[in-house]
Amino acid sequence: MTGTEETLRLTIAALMRLTRERQGEVAAAIGTKPSAFSRKFGGQTKLTFDDADALAAHWGMPTLDLLAGPTHAADKLPERLRLPAGTQQALTPVAEPPKSRKATKSTEPAVAPALAVDGGRVAFAEEPDRDAFGSLVRAELAPCVLCGVPVENRAAGQPQHQYGKCPPREPVESTPPAEPDTNEDATGRDGVVPAPEQALPREILPPDMDEGGRIVQALPEPCVLCGQPVTARAGGRPQHAMGMCLYSAPSTVAAVEIPTPEPSDKPAGRDQDKRHSESQDPSELAEYIHVAVEGAVQKTGGDFDAALEELKRIAIPTVMHLFNRTRATGRYEHSVFPPTDEVLRKTAKERADQIWEARPDSKWRNPAVIKGAEVTALDMNAMYLNAFNCHLPIGQLVEGPPEHNPKRAGVYLITPPKWVHEHLPNPMGGERKKKGDVWVSEETLRLLLELADADLCDPPRIVRSLVSGATESLLKKMRRTLVDVREKAIEENDELTYEFVKSLYSKFVSTSGESPFNDQIRRPDWMHIIRAKANANMIRLALRADEAGLLVARVTGTDELHVVGNWREATIQRRGKTVLAFPEGRSLSQVKAKNVYTVGGKR
Template structure:
């Protein structure tokens, strides 16, 4: 006989899954609230890559689905309340005599002056597309329209709140850097708010700029995804063969992707400009005269006792370094001893002395020769920043001559974001084929844009040096952050290796994302017994 009680119990226990909004709405709600994937992941008890997967098309199940649905619904309600409050303020102000425009806000002017860019910020009469994200911007910096508040920019990661003060030097680090005291003000918040008709979530269409027009992001060709699908089909699903084929064609594919992401761009890339002799190889197998400041540093001494060291791997070092100030056109020579923030290139400098080798690597890397040398824009900007009152770690470098051109930090930004999004999605979906393909694209793109027989479409050795130097500067910045947060920095090598002692998870987020780190190795160094104590006992 049929067990009707069992059927009734089964039906009673069955629950319909909580509905979720479309993928583009999920990410949009999080970003409008200036929340990172890490923050959402911590609240829901999952990994950031899992949240990334949900925002890329995967759906959670079970209890975590209900939590995620609750977060999205609450986020939508919060944004709608903010939008209604903003609308109420606008209505209340109608008819009021607001007087004349008093100019730039004093707080923003002070913040800009602190960064040395106050005289480069201008308010636009009409909004123009931001050079980084393409959304309307109401200000321009050094002649380039962009958002002053990173929260307004569609390409920006949410900034962490600054600490009110920095820790003093630890015992034994008397030769270390002096702590920073400058605190930058918080951003002014979102310019726009999300509004929704009714209580439900309204589907939003993500758009991207294409020249003077816009189009739906879904209409943008997915060159990476299409190449992976084609390779897998060509090799009958053989993952290893498809991966090898994709890696082999990574260079021309990267150039095709660059062309696609530059469509409608504000500036045309000069692919084969005139190059000064200092950027040409001195011999067939030799190097040019540019110093990239590659770090290869080991702390000379550690306190007595046994220490547990963690070697951290910095994810996507070259991918992150694509966001750097790149010269747009042909380099021009100058003997001006001052630095123009609106330009970028290479500079002949006499570097300052560095007195902190006991606790931190030199920003110039390992260089024993004294005297002037040619450095890149990222290295010069790092030295200038460290010589500012905010850090006061060294004297300013002396600039003798330069080869520079008008520059922008957003020249490769759409290219970088496309690669980053593909990488994040591949990690979330455990798609190792796409992951290896993307890694080959950005690493080979950087390494072959100089004098290479493998890439004839782009000859920019200046870009190659600048991007690699930016990766080194990024690693130095992470080493300083580790020191500043109380860790003991033991080694810094290349672009992606940092060895530390201490609770590094309280300083860096762990994971495979570009803004995260992962453990490469752990090892012990030192003795369990303090030699000084043994000597006292023997006496």
């Protein structure tokens, strides 16, 4: 149940939206500075009954009406204080103070500098808050004080888009209600429902929240307050969060076209959801990448190196746009900023968290490889992109039983099994500084369980688990898009697009955890799982080489496998068929020879 103080904050946000008042104006009403009001509004300091009395007097209503909630307070707000529907607050020029050699102290309350941003609206943009490590401070979704769109970023303790860069507003074109036609049925011509003649309801409900603390999303439908399409839900109905509509609610809403469904004997359910999730054309996403490349080429005058630097600069926002587009129609609503458990937090700026990714030990050498043997270093293509096909947790990680559930994913505290095969790399990677139990991610645990099933080691003992419901499809569409663009770039010998794709998937992995360069996601568990999947795949490739009769000399990093033997003709058995163990090429399922050297000689 929402407390009185939190209800008051929601009421303040709703009334500020209805009156189009700025932070400085409301701060002046309670006799404080905008920065102090920001801390009160953001929950860093307490709102007092004196504040409530001052705000109630400012908005012309009794204090009890103000404390009764946003819906009741919005009804009690005098009409003279409401901004007329369809209008915007004008930008009032601020006169520059007279220049003087001696500074004078003003008795007026301090007001933050005004900015005119998209749509001509007036706002106060503050520097984003950062923690001791320089990372952007984030909290639960709350309406941005500048535009009303839910945001996790904080500035001066208040919810605000970074540097005031709110989503652009587009004018709402309202359609007047059609004249009633007695010859038509209730649905009208061509299945179009006429808009109601009465004004929309002004009841504002708090947004529906899921277990992960995120606003419940569904298919876009007209908001009951303003008529614009919205995915958020409040009280089970489509509504912008806390009534923070992009514009004041028009008196009427454009007629909504309801498509007539084709008759079908199949019940609605999983099949229809799947068809909808697959309805997005992958070529549109690929075209977005090609447009970015063309724009960089034009901007740099065709210089390859300069264009590549420009593409690397925009790689993070580009890949996050692709990710959001591919997830727009997904069946699962994932959490982008769930609360992070202590084991996933960095203890210092330059130190890592407690998760061990089991990176292959670069110091390991196969003792069976004798001096003078010819070794081929095989380069594995796009290992991180291949690793996108992994089990990722959907929501917040919570404490689970000390066992592995294939339908869940997360991180685990395990007692690793002993590895006795000197001719194969240890699946737990390089030597750890601390012995004993260790935290590993989902893909490392799955690899150890696979090896235990193959009688190569004992099963790991699970001590603790932090898990959530899992799926392999979160990155499926984005992976498919990047693979298609990459393959086309290889066919057309387009090295610029090829390098851009490499930058896209590598930047997604490296900044999806906790990076000051990516303010759109904070999932350190995803980052560890993807990296661990790439490391686990290298161990699987080493096992494949051993199965094909090759001698594994060493494994370096996440993309080099050094083998002794005729790797081009080595074969393995798969599903009753004999196939090449390592087909040569640049595709994801192929490898290429990086170099050849002699053990004990010069490389």
